[in-house]
Amino acid sequence: MKIDGIDKKIIRSLVKDARIPILTIAREVGISGAAIHQRLRKLEKAKLIHGYHMKINHSSIGYDTTSFVGIHLEPVAVLSSIIKRLKEIPEVLESHYTTGDYSIFIKIMCKNNQDLIRILETKIQQIKGVSKIETFISLEQQIDRQIHI
Amino acid sequence: MKIDGIDKKIIRSLVKDARIPILTIAREVGISGAAIHQRLRKLEKAKLIHGYHMKINHSSIGYDTTSFVGIHLEPVAVLSSIIKRLKEIPEVLESHYTTGDYSIFIKIMCKNNQDLIRILETKIQQIKGVSKIETFISLEQQIDRQIHI
DNA sequence: ATTGAAACTCACAAGGT
DNA sequence: ACCTTGTGAGTTTCAAT
Numbered sequence: 001m002k003i004d005g006i007d008k009k010i011i012r013s014l015v016k017d018a019r020i021p022i023l024t025i026a027r028e029v030g031i032s033g034a035a036i037h038q039r040l041r042k043l044e045k046a047k048l049i050h051g052y053h054m055k056i057n058h059s060s061i062g063y064d065t066t067s068f069v070g071i072h073l074e075p076v077a078v079l080s081s082i083i084k085r086l087k088e089i090p091e092v093l094e095s096h097y098t099t100g101d102y103s104i105f106i107k108i109m110c111k112n113n114q115d116l117i118r119i120l121e122t123k124i125q126q127i128k129g130v131s132k133i134e135t136f137i138s139l140e141q142q143i144d145r146q147i148h149i
Numbered sequence: 150m151k152i153d154g155i156d157k158k159i160i161r162s163l164v165k166d167a168r169i170p171i172l173t174i175a176r177e178v179g180i181s182g183a184a185i186h187q188r189l190r191k192l193e194k195a196k197l198i199h200g201y202h203m204k205i206n207h208s209s210i211g212y213d214t215t216s217f218v219g220i221h222l223e224p225v226a227v228l229s230s231i232i233k234r235l236k237e238i239p240e241v242l243e244s245h246y247t248t249g250d251y252s253i254f255i256k257i258m259c260k261n262n263q264d265l266i267r268i269l270e271t272k273i274q275q276i277k278g279v280s281k282i283e284t285f286i287s288l289e290q291q292i293d294r295q296i297h298i
Numbered sequence: 299a300t301t302g303a304a305a306c307t308c309a310c311a312a313g314g315t
Numbered sequence: 316a317c318c319t320t321g322t323g324a325g326t327t328t329c330a331a332t
Contacts, residue, residue, distance in 0.1 A: 001209065014203035018167040021309095021325055035300050037327065050206045054163035055199040058296055060150065066245070068217070068254060070285075083291045095292035096215070100285040105217060109296050136219075136249040142232045143244035147207055147258050170326095172308060184317050186310065 001046045003149075006031065007039060011048075011149050018052040058109060065110045066138040069124065070102035077129025079103075085127045091119055102134070113137070150195045152298075155180065156188055160197075160298050167201040207258060214259045215287040218273065219251035226278025228252075234276045240268055251283070262286070 003011075006029055013025045022040070026033040043049050058064075073082070079097065086092045086106065094107035110116040116137070124133060152160075155178055162174045171189065175182040192198055207213075222231070228246065235241045235255065243256035259265040265286070273282060 003210070011203065011205065015205065016202070018201035018203045022327095023325055031299095032301055033326075034302080034328085038299080046209065048206055048209045050204040052167035052201065052203050053165070053295070054160065054167045054201050056160065056164065056295060056298065057197055057199045060195065060197045061152070061296070061298065063296055068245070068247070087292060090297045092292060093294055093296065094290065096217075096285075096287035097289040097291065098217070098285040098287050100283065102285065105285055105287070106292075134249065136245075136247040136251065136254055138245035138247050138254070140246040141243065142246065143236060143241060143255075145242055146202070146205060147210070147212055147242065148239045149205065149210065170308060171310095180316095181318055182309075183311085183319080187316080190310095 001048065003043075003048075007043065008149050010036060010039060011043070014052070015146055015149070018054075062111050063109050065112055065116050066141065067108050067110070067116055068136045068138070069106050069108055069120070070134040070136075071104040071106065071124070071130055072101075072132040072134075073103040074129050074131045077103075082127055082129050086124075089119065089123050150197065152192075152197075156192065157298050159185060159188055160192070163201070164295055164298070167203075211260050212258050214261055214265050215290065216257050216259070216265055217285045217287070218255050218257055218269070219283040219285075220253040220255065220273070220279055221250075221281040221283075222252040223278050223280045226252075231276055231278050235273075238268065238272050240264075 009029050010025055013020055013028070022036050023033045026036045029036065073079075082104065083095060086095050086104075091108050091110050092106050093109055096105045097103065098105045108116070108119065110119055116135075120133065120135065124130060158178050159174055162169055162177065171185050172182040175185045178185065207215075222228075231253065232244060235244050235253075240257050240259050241255050242258055245254045246252065247254045257265070257268065259268055265284075269282065269284065273279060
């Protein structure tokens, strides 16, 4: 899959604002709307685009605590069944199988610190195979962006 | 700001697919397009919506290594100037000021492990005020989602 | 690959209930 | 808060280049 300068401009536009009209991109780039449309189909077909998503301001719906939790697993633990349990916890937004000190590393979003403690104690710690956890609460997020094309 | 069931349906639709036409949502919900349009304006005005973004399949553009890096700071370090330096590194996608072992916690996306090492050694470690870093490479991401409304 | 035209669909604003 | 309507704008397909 080759991506030229026009493709990059299309991608940059849509990364910034996924609801921008194709014709607006077309005018900025200087080719017809039909051409942009066709290129976009091509990019989607090549699976270069993962989707278009609205991002919610989580604090405006009462979710104010973002945290990262490193999870140590017991030697006998089965990863797939633990992931299945984690998926059932809606506050768990990301889960990574990692190198380093932990086996699983998750990003979790809770209403507040108390809510976080509740979820850690009554949900995460209860999962069979989880031995020790370590929590890092984000006091402030200064950077939030995508990889630049 | 009160959010009713219709608002939730609108939000869920757009979180899943930010380019879905308003009229399609209208037909699913069962009210007019103009009503959906008005509600959306209201939600945007209330800053409940952070934006609409296209998500790129990073591996299809050659970025295959996602990592988390815990950064220890020297006692004299100035946070704001370190963040400024981190912002200049395009591979740094998230930065959090955290409680726990580290002061700063970043998410970083690189082409491969060698690229990661290069960025850690020639960029992150070179920042004045950074003392020790600890790296967690994501071997697999099993969960990636937003908070559910 | 890109274009312009055609047919269709949508967004947005105004006025009414 | 919601609806209807109108119009300008956007989307999508397609034959032609």
